[in-house]
Amino acid sequence: MKEISIKPSTVKMLLPSLKSGGKACWTPGEVRDARIGCDGKAEESVPPAVIVSRMAKGGVGKTTVIANLGSALAMMGHKVLMVDGDPQASLTGMFGVNPMDEDENIVHVGDLMHAFFSRQPVDFTAAVKPIYVGGYLDLIPADITLVNADPWLNGVLNRELLFDRMLRGNQPFFGRYDAILIDTAPATSLLTNALMLAGRELLVVAMLNGSSMKALHVLESNITEVNAAFPDLHMGIHIVANGYHGSFADCKKVLNRLAATYGPLLDENVLPLSTSFRRQDGVMDGEPSGPVLEREPSSESAASVAALARSLAARYGILLGGHPADASGGVL
Numbered sequence: 001m002k003e004i005s006i007k008p009s010t011v012k013m014l015l016p017s018l019k020s021g022g023k024a025c026w027t028p029g030e031v032r033d034a035r036i037g038c039d040g041k042a043e044e045s046v047p048p049a050v051i052v053s054r055m056a057k058g059g060v061g062k063t064t065v066i067a068n069l070g071s072a073l074a075m076m077g078h079k080v081l082m083v084d085g086d087p088q089a090s091l092t093g094m095f096g097v098n099p100m101d102e103d104e105n106i107v108h109v110g111d112l113m114h115a116f117f118s119r120q121p122v123d124f125t126a127a128v129k130p131i132y133v134g135g136y137l138d139l140i141p142a143d144i145t146l147v148n149a150d151p152w153l154n155g156v157l158n159r160e161l162l163f164d165r166m167l168r169g170n171q172p173f174f175g176r177y178d179a180i181l182i183d184t185a186p187a188t189s190l191l192t193n194a195l196m197l198a199g200r201e202l203l204v205v206a207m208l209n210g211s212s213m214k215a216l217h218v219l220e221s222n223i224t225e226v227n228a229a230f231p232d233l234h235m236g237i238h239i240v241a242n243g244y245h246g247s248f249a250d251c252k253k254v255l256n257r258l259a260a261t262y263g264p265l266l267d268e269n270v271l272p273l274s275t276s277f278r279r280q281d282g283v284m285d286g287e288p289s290g291p292v293l294e295r296e297p298s299s300e301s302a303a304s305v306a307a308l309a310r311s312l313a314a315r316y317g318i319l320l321g322g323h324p325a326d327a328s329g330g331v332l
């Protein structure tokens, strides 16, 4: 668990209208208090926004976006829970939790759903790995045993809505967060479907290369099927373009096609193709890991992540709500 210190220049990128008052550095809690002070908002219990990353293709930056967004929202004073929904456990590794280390005692989202389904007590708090102190950035990690979720989900009636029911039925735990960010695996699976149905507007990450348009069409047809089966959900998409580089003609071509086809569904902020993102690959390859706002707050990538976080906080209605937490992140 990390006590992070946020530079005033980073706070300014994330929250341009917040007065810094000459502070040398900030904690997420100080940002939250200052925002509540400025806006005159009291803490109130509001349901968290749920953002699920999705794309019908691997390696497009889903995990990169969720990890950076989680960190950025926490630095904006929001309380964020990230859920690693991918047995590859890239999000888990990115935050320094080794999914291969048995001493980590990983309790993943499949274990939680199984306990909830079996009407056993679900100990959500035991699953959480705190990343930033104070409950600002928490993680429900994954490991390879998450692949076992599909065989048992296969026998569960109404499995598509099981995760959504667990989320909505356990507000004393989930309600302490302002945002729940869920990272999914690239392949369609029963687990991925269940996680996907908790997000009413999927966050689609499109890498700016030739295969994005086809992958988006596949995803759109999946969503059409979901909406036919569950008409009350009204599932939609919001697209983030990732991996822009001005000197690659292909990037511009794909970005223009995305804009022409999807119009306002495409976020105006585009993440650049930047070597700085590569340093986040995590514990497995021995490279230093961590979100760009922590590691390289002055980089072009950090500025893009900050602008994207501002845009998505507004788009998904992420508030400063949640139950008040004590210093250890527990609910008072």
Ligand SMILES: Nc1ncnc2c1ncn2[C@@H]1O[C@H](COP(=O)(O)OP(=O)(O)OP(=O)(O)O)[C@@H](O)[C@H]1O
Pocket (backbone or CB within 6 Å): 057, 058, 059, 060, 061, 062, 063, 064, 065, 086, 088, 090, 184, 185, 186, 242, 243, 244, 271, 272, 273, 274, 275, 277, 278, 279, 280, 281
């Ligand atoms: N904007 C970027 N610039 C440079 N490298 C990037 C960028 N976005 C992602 N990457 C790199 O591309 C690789 C794939 O990214 P990531 O793991 O986030 O994709 P993913 O969609 O989650 O993959 P998977 O489908 O396997 O879960 C990683 O090595 C990551 O560091």
Ligand SMILES: [Mg+2]
Pocket (backbone or CB within 6 Å): 062, 063, 064, 086, 090, 091, 183, 184, 185
């Ligand atoms: Mg991933």
